[in-house]
Amino acid sequence: MVARVPRANSHELSRAPLQSTRLPLQQKARGVRPSSRTIDCTPGLRHHSRVDAELLCPACRIPLTELRTGNGVIWRCEKCDGRAVGLHLLRRTFTPESINPLWLHAIHHEGRSARPCPSCGNAMFEVALDSSSGIKVEVCRICEFVWFDAGETQTLQARPLPKPKPQVVLPQEAREAIALAKVQQLAEQARGSDFDSAPPDEWWKSIAAFFGMPVEFDAPAKKRRPVVTWFLAGLIVTASVHAFFHLHEAVQLFGLIPAQAFRLHGLTFITSFFLHAGIIHLVGNMYFLLVFGDDVENFLGPLRYIALIALAAFVGDLLHIASAPASTIPCIGASGGIAGLITFYALAFPQAKIGFLWRYFYYFRWIRLPAWFVFVLWILFQIIGAYEQKIGISSVSSFAHLGGAAVGVIAWFLTRKSASSAQA
Numbered sequence: 066m067v068a069r070v071p072r073a074n075s076h077e078l079s080r081a082p083l084q085s086t087r088l089p090l091q092q093k094a095r096g097v098r099p100s101s102r103t104i105d106c107t108p109g110l111r112h113h114s115r116v117d118a119e120l121l122c123p124a125c126r127i128p129l130t131e132l133r134t135g136n137g138v139i140w141r142c143e144k145c146d147g148r149a150v151g152l153h154l155l156r157r158t159f160t161p162e163s164i165n166p167l168w169l170h171a172i173h174h175e176g177r178s179a180r181p182c183p184s185c186g187n188a189m190f191e192v193a194l195d196s197s198s199g200i201k202v203e204v205c206r207i208c209e210f211v212w213f214d215a216g217e218t219q220t221l222q223a224r225p226l227p228k229p230k231p232q233v234v235l236p237q238e239a240r241e242a243i244a245l246a247k248v249q250q251l252a253e254q255a256r257g258s259d260f261d262s263a264p265p266d267e268w269w270k271s272i273a274a275f276f277g278m279p280v281e282f283d284a285p286a287k288k289r290r291p292v293v294t295w296f297l298a299g300l301i302v303t304a305s306v307h308a309f310f311h312l313h314e315a316v317q318l319f320g321l322i323p324a325q326a327f328r329l330h331g332l333t334f335i336t337s338f339f340l341h342a343g344i345i346h347l348v349g350n351m352y353f354l355l356v357f358g359d360d361v362e363n364f365l366g367p368l369r370y371i372a373l374i375a376l377a378a379f380v381g382d383l384l385h386i387a388s389a390p391a392s393t394i395p396c397i398g399a400s401g402g403i404a405g406l407i408t409f410y411a412l413a414f415p416q417a418k419i420g421f422l423w424r425y426f427y428y429f430r431w432i433r434l435p436a437w438f439v440f441v442l443w444i445l446f447q448i449i450g451a452y453e454q455k456i457g458i459s460s461v462s463s464f465a466h467l468g469g470a471a472v473g474v475i476a477w478f479l480t481r482k483s484a485s486s487a488q489a
Contacts, residue, residue, distance in 0.1 A: 122147060123180035123189070123203065123212055134158075140183065146215035149183045155211060159221045167192055167211070171204035184208045194221075249283075264431055265420060273352065274422035274431075281356055282418035282433055291359035293367045297374070298351050298358075301399055304339035305347045315340060320395025323386040338378050340397040350399050357410045358403075364413055365480065370406075373476050377405025377469035384468030388455060396462050401469035408473025411440030412481075444470065 119128040122142035129140035129149060137154035141147070155164045170192035182189050182205035189203035189212060203212040235243070264271055270280040308315035319336035322328070329336075341347040362370040381401020410417075415437035423430045447470070450463030 120149060120183040121181075123183055124214075129183060148213045148218065150211050150213065150218075152209040152211060155221075164221075167194060167202070167204065171206055180212070182208055182210055183212065184210055270420075271422070274420065275424075278349075278352055279439065280420045281360075282420050285360050285363070285414055285417065287359065287363040289363055291362045293370055294355060294358040294362050298354055301339050301341075301354075302347065302351060305341040308340050309343075312342075316342075316395045316397055320397045321382055321385070322395050323390050323392040325393075326386050334379060334382055337382070337395070337397045338399050338402060341399075342397060346398060350403055353403050353407060354399070358406050360414065361406045361409050365409075365476075369476075369480075373405055373409060373472065374402035376476075377472040378402035380472050381405075381462075381465035381468035384471075385462045385465040388451070388464040396465065398462075398465075400462070401465040404466040404469030405473040405476070407443070408440065408470040409476050411436045412474065412477040 120140050121127065122129055122145065124147060125142055125144045127142065127144060129142055132139050132141055134154075136157045137151065139151075139154065140149040152164070152168060171190050180189060180203055181187060182203075185205065185208050187205065187207060189205045189210075191201050191203055194200040194202050194217065200217050202214075202217055204210070205212075265274075265280055265282055274280050308319075319329075319333060319340055321333045321337040326333075341350065358370075361373070365373060378399065378401040381404065382396070385396055385401075415435060417436040418433040419436055419439045420431055420433045423432055444467075447463045447466045450459055450461055451467060453459035454461065454463050
């Protein structure tokens with residue numbers, strides 16, 4: 066049985082004791098071993114033979130009270146305030162210059178005291194504590210106990226506390242960046258591997274991915290609302306839905322025909338952008354515009370964003386015309402302009418994660434790929450599509466997509482300094 070007691074400070078050997086416990090003599094009769102016999106903090110305890118006896122004050126002959134410090138255990142007399150301290154504890158608490166001479170005097174048998182050791186009962190040696198104070202203490206060479214009368218430990222020099230390491234205070238911005246990086250790291254760990262990722266947080270992204278659409282994970286932070294993107298999407302949807310009621314006539318009148326490229330004074334370069342061949346064509350283009358356009362608009366600002374889409378759509382139309390200048394088949398859709406903003410997105414945010422839901426019967430798995438890698442795959446598919454378009458087996462204008470992508474690349478090079486600052 067070990068009595069639990071509060072800890073005292075490691076340098077309070079000579080001060081008034083903190084709360085302490087003391088096992089009464091009656092416990093010995095009940096077969097309870099005193100706690101002072103169960104603490105292995107004093108090496109000398111293993112040498113004496115009175116294992117079941119209490120430690121007694123050499124002066125008052127009353128049981129000592131156990132005190133615990135940060136370095137070990139000491140025993141104190143509540144009557145005379147004397148202290149019994151193990152040599153090992155003294156060496157950990159005070160400097161070697163204070164303790165080593167004391168022990169050297171003891172092993173040279175300097176003097177003898179009439180007072181017995183608190184532990185083994187044998188007479189202790191009386192030795193000088195130091196050469197200047199004239200104070201003498203009793204030492205038991207068998208138990209390695211040192212007895213201090215009240216106030217005698219005050220002349221010992223305590224070990225200096227280790228100097229605290231200087232702390233480097235980082236600026237507020239640096240601390241915030243570190244905290245944000247840790248949060249992002251924890252979020253990435255929670256999401257799992259890129260090839261077996263957790264689903265996105267937004268429920269609608271799971272629905273879009275179920276129908277084969279790519280979804281954006283951890284979208285870049287935005288400083289403004291994508292008002293231009295919303296307004297442009299609203300115009301396209303309004304014009305396309307209105308044209309669905311007379312789609313054939315609308316396409317023949319307002320579609321871009323390569324053989325008649327400048328009919329209506331070139332107005333079809335604009336009107337063809339707002340028309341779509343059906344619901345699937347319209348929903349697909351609007352999905353890419355809304356998902357990726359808001360990030361590009363936030364990056365470029367409204368005016369440069371509109372210029373990017375307009376130039377990408379125009380160059381895409383020119384490349385479509387150049388691929389088949391004699392064609393009389395109308396071309397409609399906003400794909401050329403959207404291809405430009407998708408290209409710019411991939412170059413401005415190359416490490417953004419694009420997720421896909423891979424399905425095999427009833428088995429589903431989320432896969433995340435960096436935007437730059439998805440863009441490379443997309444370009445390869447467009448090159449293949451352009452070949453199919455050239456030989457007449459495709460109704461999709463991949464040349465318009467490639468023309469828009471070329472404008473996106475040029476826009477990126479013109480604004481790459483701003484892009485680097487945004488990524489930093």
